[in-house]
């Protein structure tokens with residue numbers, strides 16, 4: 001299937017099922033069951049799974065575009081779907097034959113939902129320094145202990161891509177391990193649901209892992225190559241999914257403001273706001289801001305899909321830039337819409353709250369600019 005056909009399918013689902021569910025997602029904090037299941041049933045669960053395994057074989061650009069479309073209707077749906085795609089890409093990066101059968105084929109068939117469980121309460125935004133412990137119990141089993149925080153898709157997912165500290169206690173801090181944990185592993189427990197200001201349907205919660213037995217064939221890649229995972233798979237895919245999501249939110253806010261300026265007319269003058277020069281200038285500025293970050297993201301993902309080594313800088317930069325664009329565009333759009341835009345439970349209310357998550361989702365905006373600076377100054381990217 002061509003990317004354009006996939007995007008048309010996603011657009012159709014966004015305009016129908018996602019749109020119908022969007023208010024309940026925000027107001028009731030409902031996990032978007034109908035939207036996610038429909039995306040899976042339409043064969044879109046395997047967006048980034050290879051074609052040999054039944055997926056579509058797409059990469060970074062497709063994730064960005066898919067999340068951008070979904071984010072225009074519901075930030076939470078884009079986030080939940082995006083996390084599934086990022087998790088699929090991480091599993092697929094160095095999958096063994098067993099992992100292909102157990103995880104990737106069911107993902108492509110729409111029967112398996114995965115997600116990322118990287119963040120921990122102890123290391124917060126520094127998700128690349130996990131403290132969860134993975135110790136060998138026997139030749140074919142590990143024992144896993146630790147806590148993951150803010151796990152999007154919570155207990156709705158069938159599996160979790162989990163990071164843990166190095167198996168060797170003497171291992172360097174960045175020699176962590178990465179594995180896939182099944183939801184039905186005996187002993188898995190959940191903390192209370194986290195209630196966010198926005199992104200209220202993503203069902204984030206803490207995953208409590210106490211003495212869990214994990215088969216050794218669930219290890220992703222080799223011990224010690226996990227930094228490769230972070231910079232070659234997790235960061236590019238995650239940043240791209242989130243950039244698309246927040247770009248979609250910003251676009252939705254822009255559309256609301258534009259419609260308001262066109263439709264709002266005054267009885268005293270018979271003019272519409274679209275005829276006001278200052279407001280014309282302001283909407284032009286907003287469009288420019290939105291479009292230049294969109295072009296940065298599209299450029300970054302197309303280069304990333306070609307595996308250009310130079311792509312990492314625009315990929316890092318695009319999430320940081322879109323964080324600012326999203327918050328600024330939503331703020332400005334709200335001002336342009338006057339009291340109507342400021343109403344509780346209005347579309348702008350949801351967009352403003354969803355947008356704010358852009359800066360704090362790791363890698364956070366501040367950390368991304370620091371990584372960029374370090375890369376440009378030929379310093380090690382991660383802090384010591």
Ligand SMILES: Cc1cc2nc3c(=O)[nH]c(=O)nc-3n(C[C@H](O)[C@H](O)[C@H](O)COP(=O)(O)OP(=O)(O)OC[C@H]3O[C@@H](n4cnc5c(N)ncnc54)[C@H](O)[C@@H]3O)c2cc1C
Nearest residue numbers: 116117118119124125150151152199357360361362364366
């Ligand atoms: C809606 C939502 C969904 C999420 N979903 C997931 C998920 O599915 N999986 C997952 O693993 N995680 C998820 N997270 C977690 C998220 O990615 C972050 O890891 C987490 O929000 C940041 O941790 P913290 O709150 O402890 O922030 P803290 O670590 O307390 O950081 C607070 C602030 O300090 C800044 N800061 C910290 N250190 C530095 C530094 N060295 N330089 C500059 N600034 C610094 C940070 O940028 C941040 O702004 C989600 C978070 C949100 C809000």
